[in-house]
Amino acid sequence: VCLTCCSKESMVRINQICHKSGVKFFTGDVFGYHGYMFADLGQHEFVEEKPKVAKVSSGLEDGPEAKRARLEPAETTMVKK
Numbered sequence: 001v002c003l004t005c006c007s008k009e010s011m012v013r014i015n016q017i018c019h020k021s022g023v024k025f026f027t028g029d030v031f032g033y034h035g036y037m038f039a040d041l042g043q044h045e046f047v048e049e050k051p052k053v054a055k056v057s058s059g060l061e062d063g064p065e066a067k068r069a070r071l072e073p074a075e076t077t078m079v080k081k
Helices: 008-021 064-071
Strands: 002-004 025-031 034-040 047-051 076-080
Touching (some): 002 008, 008 025
Antiparallel strands (some): 047 076
């Protein structure tokens, strides 16, 4: 349910109905340059991007291989939560 341009009382009442029914709820409004947005998603799954940490072997901390490992673009992995 998406709701805009409503009173606070209406938003709270409709959000409570949606929350009890397991329905996702979004509301927001804009006032000139300012605005707000609220989302009640209840129980949901999402994916978060996590950077992989490059491991440097113990014998190469000061050598050119260690510098190259630090300069390589960071790899990321997706973690479901």
